Amino acid sequence: NAGVMQNPRHLVRRRGQEARLRCSPMKGHSHVYWYRQLPEEGLKFMVYLQKENIIDESGMPKERFSAEFPKEGPSILRIQQVVRGDSAAYFCASSPREGGEQYFGPGTRLTVT
Amino acid sequence: QKEVEQNSGPLSVPEGAIASLNCTYSDRGSQSFFWYRQYSGKSPELIMFIYSNGDKEDGRFTAQLNKASQYVSLLIRDSQPSDSATYLCAVNFLLDSNYQLIWGAGTKLIIKP
Numbered sequence: 531n532a533g534v535m536q537n538p539r540h541l542v543r544r545r546g547q548e549a550r551l552r553c554s555p556m557k558g559h560s561h562v563y564w565y566r567q568l569p570e571e572g573l574k575f576m577v578y579l580q581k582e583n584i585i586d587e588s589g590m591p592k593e594r595f596s597a598e599f600p601k602e603g604p605s606i607l608r609i610q611q612v613v614r615g616d617s618a619a620y621f622c623a624s625s626p627r628e629g630g631e632q633y634f635g636p637g638t639r640l641t642v643t
Numbered sequence: 644q645k646e647v648e649q650n651s652g653p654l655s656v657p658e659g660a661i662a663s664l665n666c667t668y669s670d671r672g673s674q675s676f677f678w679y680r681q682y683s684g685k686s687p688e689l690i691m692f693i694y695s696n697g698d699k700e701d702g703r704f705t706a707q708l709n710k711a712s713q714y715v716s717l718l719i720r721d722s723q724p725s726d727s728a729t730y731l732c733a734v735n736f737l738l739d740s741n742y743q744l745i746w747g748a749g750t751k752l753i754i755k756p
């Protein structure tokens with residue numbers, strides 16, 4: 531049973547470009563969470579999605595950031611017009627049920643130049 | 644305000660000794676409790692989860708939950724240098740029929756050979 535998959539593992543974007551991060555949850559998991567982590571800092575919750583629905587986006591910046599989890603395919607975290615402050619590790623986690631244990635993917639390291 | 648607190652450390656423990664990591668939380672309505680290990684530059688890895696008061700053992704790891712005193716701890720027996728990592732505590736709170744997972748900032752553990 532494959533774990534949570536994220537791609538790309540490393541992404542370099544110039545300021546003003548768009549970044550698209552993908553997450554495929556573990557088989558049978560319909561709950562997906564996105565987190566951001568700056569170097570030497572803690573995990574910051576961004577958004578919680580179930581299939582086709584955003585359940586909690588309280589940690590998501592109001593502008594430039596969006597997330598989706600379509601009926602078919604991976605969950606996508608989209609960052610428009612990236613700025614240097616967006617450089618961070620972005621982790622996706624999936625869970626088999628609401629409130630259940632979360633399993634993390636390897637993360638995408640975004641660097642904005 | 645729901646909070647999860649951990650001593651940031653670093654906690655230094657000699658190889659072969661018992662490492663004790665503690666986590667306190669602010670609300671009695673919490674439902675489930677999780678311990679994750681994160682190596683530098685890697686994603687968090689689930690070690691254990693516990694729902695009921697008492698102890699839960701898995702190999703060299705023991706999670707201890709005391710809801711009355713609002714703390715959860717992780718004991719690592721026969722500590723190895725490979726246990727050196729940051730340990731994250733997470734607590735699931737049930738609020739208005741929705742779960743909210745709150746993360747501690749993590750304790751850095753160093754096992755000295």
